[in-house]
Amino acid sequence: MSSESSSLSFLPGAGAGSSAVALYARETAGFEARLAKSVELLREAVATYGAGLIQSTSLGAEDMVITDLIARHGLAVDVATLDTGKLHAQTLALLPQIESRLGLQVAVFKPVDEQVIHFVRTNGEKAMYESLALRKACCAVRKLEPLSRMLAGRTAWITGLRREQSANRAEVPFSEPDGQGRTKLNVLAEWSWNDVWFYLDKFDVPYNLLHDQFMPSIGCEPCTRAIAVGEDFRAGRWWWEDENAKECGLHKAHSNEELKTGAHA
Numbered sequence: 001m002s003s004e005s006s007s008l009s010f011l012p013g014a015g016a017g018s019s020a021v022a023l024y025a026r027e028t029a030g031f032e033a034r035l036a037k038s039v040e041l042l043r044e045a046v047a048t049y050g051a052g053l054i055q056s057t058s059l060g061a062e063d064m065v066i067t068d069l070i071a072r073h074g075l076a077v078d079v080a081t082l083d084t085g086k087l088h089a090q091t092l093a094l095l096p097q098i099e100s101r102l103g104l105q106v107a108v109f110k111p112v113d114e115q116v117i118h119f120v121r122t123n124g125e126k127a128m129y130e131s132l133a134l135r136k137a138c139c140a141v142r143k144l145e146p147l148s149r150m151l152a153g154r155t156a157w158i159t160g161l162r163r164e165q166s167a168n169r170a171e172v173p174f175s176e177p178d179g180q181g182r183t184k185l186n187v188l189a190e191w192s193w194n195d196v197w198f199y200l201d202k203f204d205v206p207y208n209l210l211h212d213q214f215m216p217s218i219g220c221e222p223c224t225r226a227i228a229v230g231e232d233f234r235a236g237r238w239w240w241e242d243e244n245a246k247e248c249g250l251h252k253a254h255s256n257e258e259l260k261t262g263a264h265a
């Protein structure tokens with residue numbers, strides 16, 4: 001965990017209508033060094049992995065920093081996202097903004113229609129609230145299967161994971177195996193939430209307007225809520241579940257067979 005805990009970033013006195021930039025953008029000691037390190041890691045990744053490299057963006061604040069770094073430094077990195085069919089309109093609204101303001105096309109991977117229809121017919125639209133197994137099965141159909149197609153043929157992927165995001169992520173390294181023969185690059189691993197917002201503000205990067213509504217971590221609409229002052233960074237994700245279960249599987253190692261079948265759920 002970084003020296004600034006995630007919950008400390010949400011300061012008392014934050015009133016409704018305060019923008020995320022106004023609340024969180026702060027230049028703190030070492031920011032320029034952390035920024036330079038991230039750019040260096042991205043350049044090294046391009047040199048090492050070439051066309052095998054991809055940024056998997058959730059369109060969240062951290063990933064918008066990375067996409068902007070890719071555009072700003074002219075790095076040859078493909079950018080892709082998952083459209084689960086359950087995203088907020090505010091999240092999807094970023095896609096044309098990335099194209100018009102950053103000059104990058106984002107490849108969009110969607111779940112297989114038949115799998116979604118079968119899952120909903122069998123389990124209902126609100127299955128994710130009924131059990132951990134059904135929630136993970138929904139993530140398997142809507143996220144993990146399209147992710148496996150996104151990463152097919154790739155040797156490395158760039159994520160926006162940071163150590164500060166949760167206790168589960170406190171040990172996130174800059175580089176790690178993903179369990180499927182690829183390398184996962186967490187180029188913002190040591191950034192703070194204040195760093196992320198300082199960057200977005202400084203370089204006028206578009207961001208998800210839901211961040212202005214106390215949603216620091218944004219996923220699918222049914223599985224994301226705003227957090228209260230003092231709550232943990234990821235408290236608004238799958239809030240009805242046990243703390244230790246709060247990952248969708250995107251950042252856990254699974255075999256290719258598990259990804260195809262959702263058997264890990």
Ligand code: SF4
Binds near residue numbers: 143219248
């Ligand atoms: S986050 Fe929620 S809606 Fe999205 S895929 Fe997972 S369970 Fe389904």
